[in-house]
Amino acid sequence: MDSQENGRQEVSREFSEAQQLLKLLEGILNGQDEASQKRKRLVSYCRSRGFEESIMWAKLALYRQQGPAEVPFFIEQVSLFGHKQQKLRQRIVELIGKQPRESLGDFRELLCFRKYFLERLEYVSELLVYFFLEREKGLWRESQDSSVYTNYFNHKLFSEFNAINEIIAEAAGLKKLRSEYESRLLEQELDEDVPL
DSSP: OHHHHHHHHHHHHHHHHHHHHHHHHHHHHHOOSOHHHHHHHHHHHHHHHTOOHHHHHHHHHHHHHHOTTTGGGOOOOOOSSHHHHHHHHHHHHHHHTTSOHHHHHHHHHHHHHHHHHHHHHHHHHHHHHHHHHHHHTTSSOOOSOTHHHHHHHHHHHHHHHHHHHHHHHHOOSHHHHHHHHHHHHHHHHHHOOOOO
16 A cells, blocks of 8 residues: 555656646746746756756747647756766765875866866857857848857857967966966956847
């Protein structure tokens, strides 16, 4: 009896979560809240479930495209490198404790550079998503040629790697790399004009 009751409770819980998700998606897509409030609700849901925000973007798109029936059964993509990353991260934690104190400053500089670099790549990829959505909704002239998106992404990535190569050629050391890259990103932040 206990297993049947547990099974019923599990089905009931999953049904309740699916209803909550559908209500959230409906509210975000068709609600009257401001964009900042909609995103706040979406981020809150993501944090409570351990989702990345982009997973919810995919759920919103699926809901808009297919309706509510498909969304509860949407399976998130499995990370291609999840298992390897987990092992690598375990090894990193282990190795930090074995480093000589003299190298830990450089290690922290490397982590800081990595953080800036990953934030920049994430920002560029989100710009790509934004430009796709803006263009496809008809704000800009439409074209059947989707290479505009891949060309844009290629140009942005090439520019980023080229800048890092220039910094490395001019400056030796991780502290200088981190400092120069941070300065470049701050300049870009002021110069980049994204029509939001």
